[in-house]
Amino acid sequence: MSALSKAQRTKGDVFYQEAESTLKKSTWLASSTEQKYENAAESFVKAATAYKVGGCSDEAGAAYRRAADLYKDKLKSLGEASKCLSDAGACLKKSNPAEAVGCYRSAVTLLCDAGRLNQAAKLSKEIAEIFESDGASADEGEDGGTAIAAAIASYQQAAELFEMEQAKSQASSCLQKVAELSSGALDPPELLRAAEIYEGLGRQCLDSNLLKYNAKTHFLNGILCHLANGDSIGASQALARFDSLDYTFADSREGKFARQLVECVEGFDPEGFATACFEYDRISKLDPWKTSLLVKVKRSIEDSTGGGGGVEDDIDLT
CATH class of the missing domain: 1.25.40.10 (Tetratricopeptide repeat domain)
Structure with missing residues (x-):
C-alpha cells in the first residue's frame, strides 16, 4: 500500500469513527437530533470519499451504505440516499459484484419512488451489465444461466424506464441486448x-x-x-x-x-x-x-x- 493510500485510509478511519461517535450522542430536541444524523451522514460520506481515493473500495462501499441508511431512514432524504447507494455500487462492482447489485437495486427503487426514472434506468442498465459480465459472481448461488436471465430482466427494466422518459435511443439499445441475450446466451434460448x-x-x-x-x-x-x-x-x-x-x-x-x-x-x-x-x-x-x-x-x-x-x-x- 502506497503512502497516499495509507494516509487516505487513516483519514477515512477518522471520519468513520467521528460519524459513529456523533450517532452515540444524546439529544433531546427534534432539531438537534436531526442535526446529529445530518452530521453523522456527512462524516460517513467523507470517510467513503477518503477510502475511495485510497483504493479501499470495500470500506468506501460500507461507509456510503451507512450514510444511505441515515439519509433514508432518519432524514427521509431519498435523493441523498439514492446517491450514496449509487456511489456504493460504483465502489463495489469490481471487488464485490453481488453487493454492488444490491446497492444499485435499492437505489433504483428509491429513484423510481422519487420519479427520477432516467437515473433509475441507467442504474438498471448497470445492473444488467454486471450480471452479463460477471455471471455467477454477480449473485451468490446463481449459476451462469440464471445470471443471464437476471441480465435480460434488468435490460428489459432499463428499456421500459428509458421509454417512459422518451429516451428512445437508450431504450432501443437495451432492447437489442434483451434480444441478443435471449437468443444467443440464454439456455434454452427464447x-x-x-x-x-x-x-x-x-x-x-x-x-x-x-x-x-x-x-x-x-x-x-x-x-x-x-x-x-x-x-x-x-x-x-x-x-x-x-x-x-x-x-x-x-x-x-x-x-x-x-x-x-x-x-x-x-x-x-x-x-x-x-x-x-x-x-x-x-x-x-x-x-x-x-x-x-x-x-x-x-x-x-x-x-x-x-x-x-x-x-x-x-x-x-x-
Missing part, C-alpha cells in the same frame, strides 16, 4: 421473443429518417431468429411483412441474404445455405451472434438431409 423484439425495433427505425437504414439489420436478425427456431414458415411470413413495410428491403444486401436463407432452408439445401453465408460474409462481416445462429440453422438442414460440414468451416471468422 428465439421467438427475440424475433418479435427485432421486428419492433425495425418498425421503430422506419419512423425516423435518421434511423430507417438500420431497419434492414433488425429485420434480418428477426428472420435469423425464426429460422434458428426451426420455423421457416414464420421466417417466410416475416420476410413478406418486411418487404411490405420497407420497399427497399427486398433489393438490399440484408433482404437478398434473408431470402436466400429462407429458400435454402425450405429447399433443404445446406450447400446453398453455406454459399450464401460465405458470399454475404465477404462484404458484410458476420458477427459471432449471427454466426452462431447460422450454424444452428445449417445443422438443422443437415440433420434433415443427412449432410455434413458446417457454416463455421465455410466462413473465416478470424
Whole structure:
C-alpha cells in the first residue's frame, strides 16, 4: 500500500469513527437530533470519499451504505440516499459484484419512488451489465444461466424506464441486448421473443429518417431468429411483412441474404445455405451472434438431409 493510500485510509478511519461517535450522542430536541444524523451522514460520506481515493473500495462501499441508511431512514432524504447507494455500487462492482447489485437495486427503487426514472434506468442498465459480465459472481448461488436471465430482466427494466422518459435511443439499445441475450446466451434460448423484439425495433427505425437504414439489420436478425427456431414458415411470413413495410428491403444486401436463407432452408439445401453465408460474409462481416445462429440453422438442414460440414468451416471468422 502506497503512502497516499495509507494516509487516505487513516483519514477515512477518522471520519468513520467521528460519524459513529456523533450517532452515540444524546439529544433531546427534534432539531438537534436531526442535526446529529445530518452530521453523522456527512462524516460517513467523507470517510467513503477518503477510502475511495485510497483504493479501499470495500470500506468506501460500507461507509456510503451507512450514510444511505441515515439519509433514508432518519432524514427521509431519498435523493441523498439514492446517491450514496449509487456511489456504493460504483465502489463495489469490481471487488464485490453481488453487493454492488444490491446497492444499485435499492437505489433504483428509491429513484423510481422519487420519479427520477432516467437515473433509475441507467442504474438498471448497470445492473444488467454486471450480471452479463460477471455471471455467477454477480449473485451468490446463481449459476451462469440464471445470471443471464437476471441480465435480460434488468435490460428489459432499463428499456421500459428509458421509454417512459422518451429516451428512445437508450431504450432501443437495451432492447437489442434483451434480444441478443435471449437468443444467443440464454439456455434454452427464447428465439421467438427475440424475433418479435427485432421486428419492433425495425418498425421503430422506419419512423425516423435518421434511423430507417438500420431497419434492414433488425429485420434480418428477426428472420435469423425464426429460422434458428426451426420455423421457416414464420421466417417466410416475416420476410413478406418486411418487404411490405420497407420497399427497399427486398433489393438490399440484408433482404437478398434473408431470402436466400429462407429458400435454402425450405429447399433443404445446406450447400446453398453455406454459399450464401460465405458470399454475404465477404462484404458484410458476420458477427459471432449471427454466426452462431447460422450454424444452428445449417445443422438443422443437415440433420434433415443427412449432410455434413458446417457454416463455421465455410466462413473465416478470424
